[in-house]
Amino acid sequence: MVFEARAQLLDADDIARIIRRVSHEILERNKGWDDLALVGVRTRGVFLARRLARTIEEIEGGSVYVGELDVSLYRDDVAIRRASKVGVTQIDFDVNDKKVVIVDDVLFTGRTTRAAMDALMDFGRPAVVQLAVLIDRGHREVPIRADYVGKNLPTSGNEKVKVSLTEIDGTDMVEVGEELER
Amino acid sequence: MTYWGAAVAEGILIKGGRALAFPGGLTGEVDIMVDDGRIKAVEKGIAAGVATVIDASSCVVAPGLVEMHAHLREPGMEYKEDIASGSRAAARGGYSAVFCMPNTEPTIDNSSVAEYVYDRGVNEGLCMVLPHGAITLGRGGETLAPMGEMAACRAGVMGFSDDGAPVSDSEMMRRAMEYACTIGTLIISHSEEMSLSGGGQMNEGYYSTFLGLRGIPPEAEQIGIYRDICLAEKTGAWLHLAHVSTSGSVELVRGAKRRGVRVTCEVAPHHFSLDDSMLVSYDTNLKMNPPLRSRGDVEALLTGLADGTIDVIATDHAPHASHEKETEFDRAQFGVVGLETCLALVLTKVVDPGVLSLEDAIARLTEAPARIMDMGRWGYGTALTEGDDANLVVFNPEYEWTVDPGEFMSRSRNTPYAGWNVRGKVLHTVFKGRLVVTDGELV
Amino acid sequence: MREVRGNRRDLLSISSLEKDEIINLLNSARSFAEVSTRSVKKVPALRGKTIVNLFMEPSTRTRMSFELAAKRLSADVVNFSSSTSSLSKGESLKDTAKTIVAMGVDAVVVRHGSAGAPQMMTAWVDCPVINAGDGMHEHPTQALLDLFTIRELLGRLEGLKVAIVGDIDHSRVARSNIHALRKVGAEVLLVAPQSLIPQDIRRMGVEVTGALDEALGWCDVLYLLRIQLERVNESRFPSLREYTLLYGLTEARWFELDPKPLVMHPGPMNRGVEIDSRVADEVESVITGQVAAGVALRMAVLYDLLGGSRG
Numbered sequence: 001m002v003f004e005a006r007a008q009l010l011d012a013d014d015i016a017r018i019i020r021r022v023s024h025e026i027l028e029r030n031k032g033w034d035d036l037a038l039v040g041v042r043t044r045g046v047f048l049a050r051r052l053a054r055t056i057e058e059i060e061g062g063s064v065y066v067g068e069l070d071v072s073l074y075r076d077d078v079a080i081r082r083a084s085k086v087g088v089t090q091i092d093f094d095v096n097d098k099k100v101v102i103v104d105d106v107l108f109t110g111r112t113t114r115a116a117m118d119a120l121m122d123f124g125r126p127a128v129v130q131l132a133v134l135i136d137r138g139h140r141e142v143p144i145r146a147d148y149v150g151k152n153l154p155t156s157g158n159e160k161v162k163v164s165l166t167e168i169d170g171t172d173m174v175e176v177g178e179e180l181e182r
Numbered sequence: 183m184t185y186w187g188a189a190v191a192e193g194i195l196i197k198g199g200r201a202l203a204f205p206g207g208l209t210g211e212v213d214i215m216v217d218d219g220r221i222k223a224v225e226k227g228i229a230a231g232v233a234t235v236i237d238a239s240s241c242v243v244a245p246g247l248v249e250m251h252a253h254l255r256e257p258g259m260e261y262k263e264d265i266a267s268g269s270r271a272a273a274r275g276g277y278s279a280v281f282c283m284p285n286t287e288p289t290i291d292n293s294s295v296a297e298y299v300y301d302r303g304v305n306e307g308l309c310m311v312l313p314h315g316a317i318t319l320g321r322g323g324e325t326l327a328p329m330g331e332m333a334a335c336r337a338g339v340m341g342f343s344d345d346g347a348p349v350s351d352s353e354m355m356r357r358a359m360e361y362a363c364t365i366g367t368l369i370i371s372h373s374e375e376m377s378l379s380g381g382g383q384m385n386e387g388y389y390s391t392f393l394g395l396r397g398i399p400p401e402a403e404q405i406g407i408y409r410d411i412c413l414a415e416k417t418g419a420w421l422h423l424a425h426v427s428t429s430g431s432v433e434l435v436r437g438a439k440r441r442g443v444r445v446t447c448e449v450a451p452h453h454f455s456l457d458d459s460m461l462v463s464y465d466t467n468l469k470m471n472p473p474l475r476s477r478g479d480v481e482a483l484l485t486g487l488a489d490g491t492i493d494v495i496a497t498d499h500a501p502h503a504s505h506e507k508e509t510e511f512d513r514a515q516f517g518v519v520g521l522e523t524c525l526a527l528v529l530t531k532v533v534d535p536g537v538l539s540l541e542d543a544i545a546r547l548t549e550a551p552a553r554i555m556d557m558g559r560w561g562y563g564t565a566l567t568e569g570d571d572a573n574l575v576v577f578n579p580e581y582e583w584t585v586d587p588g589e590f591m592s593r594s595r596n597t598p599y600a601g602w603n604v605r606g607k608v609l610h611t612v613f614k615g616r617l618v619v620t621d622g623e624l625v
Numbered sequence: 626m627r628e629v630r631g632n633r634r635d636l637l638s639i640s641s642l643e644k645d646e647i648i649n650l651l652n653s654a655r656s657f658a659e660v661s662t663r664s665v666k667k668v669p670a671l672r673g674k675t676i677v678n679l680f681m682e683p684s685t686r687t688r689m690s691f692e693l694a695a696k697r698l699s700a701d702v703v704n705f706s707s708s709t710s711s712l713s714k715g716e717s718l719k720d721t722a723k724t725i726v727a728m729g730v731d732a733v734v735v736r737h738g739s740a741g742a743p744q745m746m747t748a749w750v751d752c753p754v755i756n757a758g759d760g761m762h763e764h765p766t767q768a769l770l771d772l773f774t775i776r777e778l779l780g781r782l783e784g785l786k787v788a789i790v791g792d793i794d795h796s797r798v799a800r801s802n803i804h805a806l807r808k809v810g811a812e813v814l815l816v817a818p819q820s821l822i823p824q825d826i827r828r829m830g831v832e833v834t835g836a837l838d839e840a841l842g843w844c845d846v847l848y849l850l851r852i853q854l855e856r857v858n859e860s861r862f863p864s865l866r867e868y869t870l871l872y873g874l875t876e877a878r879w880f881e882l883d884p885k886p887l888v889m890h891p892g893p894m895n896r897g898v899e900i901d902s903r904v905a906d907e908v909e910s911v912i913t914g915q916v917a918a919g920v921a922l923r924m925a926v927l928y929d930l931l932g933g934s935r936g
Contacts, residue, residue, distance in 0.1 A: 394762030464741030510739035
């Protein structure tokens, strides 16, 4: 399968603006950075979480906990797809009574977020769990809703959204397109 | 002495095959007329006029094969094989005579059991079933079996062996050889130094190390063979070494023959067709004793065949029930069936690569064992001359086929050759003038 | 041997694994090691899967390790050992295998005293077979966890010098480790009297010596095998005392060593035989680390073979 882009939706500046806005929204909703933790879902959610944390720290000072979640072992579709490589989960802080924001790049069916919540709960009992995503493309299959959305992007089911981030892809952008059989 | 089968009224005309006789060698296309159990005529252009005409064009017509070493399991282990199923397998493999080893229950160590086996073979009437007798009572290695009685009974036992196990006690072997000299019989030795090989599962070497299976060192066989050659040299006994499998063994026999020791030996088809590297499959059909050896040993066995050190090709046909093979490797029984695949393996692995000519290869399956076992006593000859008993095998040396154990006549299917493409197929077998196998199937 | 047979895969030996398969399992084990450090040491990855531990030879450590690994992945585990099963009543391995299949399981972990038994079972069952040690053949998960431990502690595998000391001939751990270490580019030196060295083992790409002191100054990793008293009765060496004298990691040898190699042992250690008790105390942390790594590594193996679809 190869991804063929049809349109670029966001460029680097758009993404930077979204990070700043969502950082403000998180601070506003949680009344500051006290007990705030950002947990990124591997792979690109981790980089978004780090950017949000850095921005929040710039805005308010203080420091925000950052964690990384690999949800492979919590997926509900292990029985129907090939086992993926399992990445490292790293949560070096006590999640009990924290205000945890799960960060992911694209919200689609909601199943990854469901898996991320299950994984998170195995580390303790947060005071509150919220969800921040860069793109919400609709087509939910479970009752999950994002608290912070970078951009709502109505798509058809067979379209693909591709998020590129400098840390791993060398550039910041979001494209929409199709996966084509080679 | 012979009374296999009733006299056959109908004649058989085998047309257009090339006859292979000893002496005589391979002829051009010729017709062979068989009547009343005997060869009536061998000449070109015999007119039909008998009920059965066999088209033998592109086939070789040779004397029926002689198996010096088979385990037919009867009496006592009929679930593996019996004389009926063993005879059918032998006939289908092109054999006219099968010598069966005495490791039955009870052991063939007296004339009653020997005659029982012989009579059962006569009843089946598909080939001669001739027992070898045990050297020691119950193959226990402690008391000499009555060789004289067995030799004198109607089974006419001439070869004596505790095969399956060696006569470990050297004094016992010496006395057995001395006594055999007096009776005029042959000692067939399963030579093995058990203190070296005990518990072994396969040839000792890289592959036993790789697979974590206990090894049977080549030296266990060679020490046994050396001892038996020494004793034969001392006593003047007539010694035949069963299933020689290592290059060292071939060298020992070669040296003994050069010194004039009265020794012959045989090789089993699996020992020149397979080697121990194949055991990486843990296929228990590759487990036998002596075990499959290294590639170098295989080469040495082929050289031994080529230079005449190895006199006979004998299958060591050793049937086992599926539950005795479909089990952990170290619990599986030793042995493979061989009667129905031997000729094809000889043609594929010995004749095709040019190790032996067709004539020389077939001689190791007919003329040589017949000479050693004095088959003239049983009316078996290899000269294909008029008046001889008609024991013939008609095979197509070019015919390619795939080994399917499901088609075996043997009661057991423990073959390592399932799915092998081999060349050379027995199409017809004539025993005492009767067509017992035609187009590869029992009549 | 992780062979693909249709849609089904097995772990039967190290000898048939590719280097990158080994490295992938080690990498994956790292992620699983983290699970065992959590307060809730369980992930739902293999929920609804059933794994049978078929142990036809006494083993506590390996069986427990596989059981923990399966349970931490939320699989159901059934233990079937020869002392409590129909195997002691003479049921054949084939019939046992067929019975297990009929019960509908998703994987079988096999420990057996006969070399090749797990490989044979693959013909009789339709689910993945994992070799947990077969006779003197292989013990692939042990070698993988040993590699994992070495890499965690020394940071690399390639180019490392590993000496394996003891009863090589009877050791499936030695065979699996030799294959594994050679595949990842380590050098291997076997140390034992010739009577404990199997035929033609050099063809596996190893060197052999009878002198322990030759190995001690050379190796980065010193892997001691458990020595068993019954080998004395087989005349493999004269006595345990003489074995210790020639091949034991005695205090005198240990304290002279500088720098000291990483000492490993598959356990349980025979204190006073292959290793002096005080030396054992000093190096114990590595050996218990091997045990912890075993659970993570076996989680990685189970997840690799069972996680994900069969298509």
